[in-house]
Amino acid sequence: MRDLAFIAFLAAFFALGFKRPFLLVLAYVYIDIVSPQRLTYLLLNTVPISLIAVALAVGGWVIADDKRDTRVAPRQVLIVVLLLYCWATTLAADFPVEAKEKWDWVWKALAFAAFLPLTLRTRLRIEALLLFMILSAASIIIVGGIKTIASGGGGYGQLNLMVDNNSGLYEGSTISAVAVAIIPIILWFMRHGTIFKPDRRVQAFCIALVFACLLIPVGTSTRTGLLCIGLLAILSLRVVKRKILYLGGLATLGLIAIPFLPSTFTNRMNTIKTYQADESASTRIAVWQWTIDYARSHPFGGGFEAYRGNRIRYDLAGAEGGAAPGKVEEDKARAYHSAYFEMLGEQGYFGLALWLLLNVAGLVRMEVLRRRYADPDGAFAWAGPLAAALQSGHLVYLLGAAFIAIAFQPFIYMLLGAQIGLDTYLTRKRREASFRSMRQTRDPAHGALPV
Secondary structure, eight states: OHHHHHHHHHHHHHHTTTTSSSSHHHHHHHHHOOOOOGSSSSSSGGGGHHHHHHHHHHHHHHSSOTTTTTTHHHHHHHHHHHHHHHHHHHOOOOSHHHHHHHHHHHHHHHHHHHHHHGGSSSSSHHHHHHHHHHHHHHHHHHHHHHHHHHHHOOOOTTTOOOOOOGGGGHHHHHHHHHHHHHHHHHHHHHHHHHSSSHHHHHHHHHHOOOOOOOOHHHHTTOOOHHHHHHHHHHGGGGSOOOOOHHHHHHHHHHHHHHHSSOHHHHOOOOOOOGGGGGGHHHHHHHHHHHHHHHHHHHHHHHHHHGGOOEEEEEOOOOOTSSSSSSOOEEEEEEOSHHHHHHHHHHHHHHHHHHHHHHHHHHHHHHHHHHHHHHOTSSSTTTTTHHHHHHHHHHHHHHHTTSSSSTTTTTHHHHHHHHHHHHHHHHHHHHHHHHHHHHHHOOOOOOOOOOO
């Protein structure tokens, strides 16, 4: 029955997309985030629905969508350059078979991120994209939140988020970072959303969803999630008016929450202070050092999955973190556990520089928009807060990426696509307003141009 329900839902979605082509873009967003083919038993997992959806989305845009004033932003060019560079490193990869497997989904994420801003011509479309991203992720987050309340989550790697496959957004650390990253966007919908009027029902759902997002790091017992929550709390200081009251409220809520936290969570968080005695942290440091050494002899990287060639030795300190060294351990083929070292090891210095430039450029552009549209009474009063929300979510991702190998996580590239779409949309509106002003100055009797 569940298989049939998914098929009926997707069939209806695709049918509506033939009338409104942008809905096909949203269908792909849903499929890429939720992966319904992994939630079914027989039917959808035998059909390449992701490939079908992206083909329909691109085809619908090419054939039927309005392409007036379509512009390609510099960051879209950067994404394409990164895509081509990753293709080149895949051809010369240390582990060609494994690299090909990763390439098969990475190129789709990058190509869709470069294509996505071309479809975001209106505020409605930008909102619809973000809403689908949030609700798609929420289908995972809400399940995790309920299970955390019911059973405490069970500890790191134990929270079952609908599937047993520990990949994509179903991986504990990844969903923790994403759950915290979307909180600012959820809060934006509480004030400025137009698809669903932000009445009491919408606000109640948003508050409940934010609570579920905060529960995910608890249920998954991920230290990355805790760090992301801390960063988000700091970033929120930019928008709160009573900062002292805000900080006092956070401290009070934290103290109240401690007795209710499961022991699996508090025990794992305590390892932040004694990371020398934690095997996970020790191996990460050893792998990072190996990656730095590897990049010196392979400046253009080793292609996807290059970490499989590592051989590491790490020293576990005593449980109390004392000076006496613990037993020296050896391991091999340990994953990077960091997007930064993932890029350095797989794509070398040039690939890392491209990736950093793409992310930093996004942060800078969102800061420009945040300041430019800061007027709460202006015609685009919604744009400044949205730019701030996208920037905050992006910063949370970059912090989480320091401890998770999510350099090519599709959800984040959709977020980048939304940033670019917002930027190009506002640029077009600003130029139209400037053009109208010039025409009125030269010919006041002509009147304003239609928007």
